[in-house]
Amino acid sequence: MANVRACSLWSVSTPTEGWTTRCPYALRRRVLLPRFSRPPRPPRIPRTSRASRISRPPRISRIAALALALALAAPAAPAAAANPPDPPADVYKLLEDPAVTSVGQEPAHARPTPYADTAGALDGGSRSRWTASLDGAWKLHMSDRPEEVPKDFFTEGYDTSRSGWRSVSVPHTWQTDGLDHPVFRNIPTEMYPDAPPKVPHDVNPTGAYVKTFELPKSWEKRRTFLRFEGVTSGYLLWVNGSYAGYDQGGYTPAEFDISDRLHPGRNTVAVQVHRWGSGAHLEDYDQWRFSGIFRSVGLYSTPATYLRDIAVKTDLDARYRDARLTAEVEVAAKGPQRGTAERKVLGTLYDRRGRKVTTMSGTVDGGDGSTTLTADVADPAKWTDETPDLYTLVVRLADADGTVTHTTAQPVGFREIEIKDRQLLVNGKRILVKGVNRSETDPGTGRHATRERTTAPRPRTSPC
Known part of the structure; x- marks a missing residue:
């Protein structure tokens, strides 16, 4: 296991050749430790010192804590996705505003992957001719504060071969790549004494990401959406130098319609990610703290009038035998190519062997x-x-x-979930639920939980 350096109160960093540990706190301690193991507690520091950022904050009542959580968690409606105004010169006006969780985003919806035909839809999966992954090599520049991010890094043609830029493989986290300090905290917030929704200004590690991609010719007259599955914490997005929006959802996917910002050939995506935003206060529980683009990034393409959302319900009868299948389908229309004529929505249910079970249909009167x-x-x-x-x-x-x-396609399971006589029933039968505390933390990849790691069989262990 690699050694690490410890920085005051549970802050550690992986040593990298030519990289100097920069502790975000006034107190600095350097101790060799196994990677991600718990460092020794630092000596008690008087609250009057500047290092009081790392001391234990005063307790707050449960009512106050609940009020804070509700205030921070309540999302505002996404700002209009067309042309959001440029971000404020002071990015903290976004990072410290719990009422603004998104700018320029698409409304929340299911993920109906577009397929070329029915055969592709039955094969399933997230890959088709109308999807493209942006996972893999990105360019990244790390700064101690947002004000120190390279000027105009988001413009087309910016030279990322300059000093300070490195290649990283997305998804990833800064901490497991040795670019920032992993912090493990339980009850005390790592941002104390900055009270919610405020975050530190003296240090707020910030990553500037740049990625280029080729737009397929078959996508040029269609709509193109950029989807982030998970980024912490608040981040700004530009496409070909044009500001596209903001997200502070963290663990919630965010989508942006970038169609009008694209051009044929090579295009540039730039993202500015901050370690701390107002929502980071909600992560005040027993875990390692990680930052960066820790889940997949991808593109998908639709026609100008497209299937935006599908909500499926399966209601079983009183005998839990026969079912009523209902699919609420939302159609959206965008851009000059969108039609105004009536559209037909066709639904076909197939069993697991690919045999047709039933068909349904409905109509939508032009546009949305x-x-x-x-x-x-x-x-x-x-x-x-x-x-x-x-x-x-x-x-x-x-x-x-x-x-x-x-x-597109949607998997469907016929089931009825109820609570009767204080019992949880599935299809009329009582069940017992057994769970485990399986947080998204990997010793090698941090918050980025790979499919291979997640689905790998776990060794049998003794009960605690």
Whole structure:
């Protein structure tokens, strides 16, 4: 295991050749430790010193804590996605405003992956000709504060071969790459004495990311969306030098319609990520603190009029035998190519062997709109944890002449979840729920939990 340097109160960093430990606190201590192990507690420091940032904050009442959580967690409606105003010169006006959790984003919705046809939809997965991953090599520059980020790094053609820039593999975290200090805290906030929603100004590690990609020719007359699965903490987004928006969701996916900022050929995405925003106060629980683009980033393409959202319900009858399938489908229209004619929404349910079970249809009167598809399904295979039988609902959008313009799919499990007589029932049967505390923390990748690591069988251990 690699050694690390410890910085005051639970702050550690992986040694990297040519890199000097920069402790964000007044007190500095350097101790060799195993990676991610708990460092010894520092000596008690008088509260009157500048190092009081690391001392234990006063307790607050549960009511006050709940009020704070509600204030910070309540999201504001996304600002208009078209052309958001430029970000404020003082980025803390965004980072310290709990009422602004997003700017320029798409409304929250399910993730209906666009497929080329029904066969592709039945194969499933997140890859198709209309999706592209931006995972992999990005350029990154780290600064101690937002004010020190390289000037105009987000513009097209900016030279990232300059001093201070390095290549990183996204998803990742700064701390596991040795670029910032991992901090482990439980009850005390790591930002004390800055009271919520304020965050430190003397130090707030900030990462400037740059990524270039080629826009496929087949995407040029369609809508293109950029999706971040998880970034901590608040971040600003530019595409080809044009400001596209802001997000402080952290663990919540965020999508931006970047169609009008793209051009044929090579395009540039730039992201400015800050370690601390007002929402970081909500992470005040027993875990390591990580920062960076820690989940996948990707693009997807749709026609100008497209299937935006699908909500599926499966209601079983009183005998838990037959079912009523309902799909609420939302259609959106954007850009000059959007049509105004009536559109048809077609739904087809397939079983796990790819056999057609039933069909449904509905209409949307031009532009934005929604429709509800319904069908009765006789004695479908029921979903339980022990028998996780899934069907596939393929949803297609067709124009006035019947040409299918958008195809997507949604897995469907027929089940009924109820609470009766103070018991939790699935399909009418009482169940017991057993859970584990499995946080997204990996000794090698930090908050970035790889699929291989997540699905790997765990060794049997003795009970605590």
